[in-house]
Amino acid sequence: MTSDPTIAYSAFQQFERARFSQIAQEYDQTIAAITSGVNNAILDAVGAKCGIQLLDVACGTGWLSAAAVERQAIVTGLDLAENMVAIARVRCPQAQFYTGDALDLPFDSNQFEAVVCNLGILHFPEPEKAIAESFRVLKSGGRYAFTCWTPPQYNPFMALILGSVQTYGNMDVNLPPGPPLFRFGDPTECTHVLSATGFTQVSVNELPIKWTFSKPEDVMPTVVISTARLGPMLAMQTSEQRHHIENAIIEGASKYATDNGVEIPASVVLAVASKP
Secondary structure (H helix, E strand, O other), rough: OOOOHEEEEEEHHHHHHHHHHHHHHHHHHHHHHHHHHHHHHHHOOOOOOOEEEEEEEEEOOOOOHHHHHHHHOOOEEOOOHHHHHHHHHHHHOOOOOEEHHHHHHHOOOOOOEEEEOOOHHHHOOOOOHHHHHHHHHEEEEEEEEEEEEEHHHHHHHHHHHHHHHHHHHOOOOOOOOOOOHHHHOHHHHHHHHHHHHHHEEEEEEEEEEEEEOOOOHHHHHHHHOOOOOOHHHOOOHHHHHHHHHHHHHHHHHOOOEEOOEEEEEEEEEEEEEEOO
């Protein structure tokens, strides 16, 4: 592991771009569909309505952008992964989409009235830079909102996946090192970083999300083919480790079986702030 953070962050970003482009279709049909459950809460938080100029950072395959367009907002979306952007353009032709870096937004200062980012903050090598860039492109009085997964102790889905790997596998696999996955799942950290950037009227709330699957046996294969880092981490286990991990996940997921399939609870932190 390199000691130069610039090199490490570059490797992390390259990995994320390549991985998300690789899994764009599977991600769109599974993870994006699940995480879109908080879209309305995000848009409510920034006052998304008819005519508002809104930027969707790390827009992925365009679910949040499409929800903003439904409210007649004027929407611009940006993502690092080309294949994600391609799907977003098909899903939401009314919006303008760009391939670009959240740490260096290709937009003028004071351009947007709202900036949103659903579960993108954990994929940025330098999240403070991304937050500062969102601050820069916001107009005075504009609103900013992002979400991040809560840590496993508050998040049964993450506890099931990561707990199974910790018990039966190896967490220290050969992936480019990145920022702590759940850093912004801490409301205090969200408030500290947003305030340090210059934002005011900071508020942080927790929102529930349900991961849904047809049967317990679907959980691990879905995670492997449709997530940026959890999937490769699972794929890099030995065959024996994978066998034990999968059995543990199936057993854990079975506890959340309902008449409509498997519904595993999770949650995100929603951080909202204003630019003075």
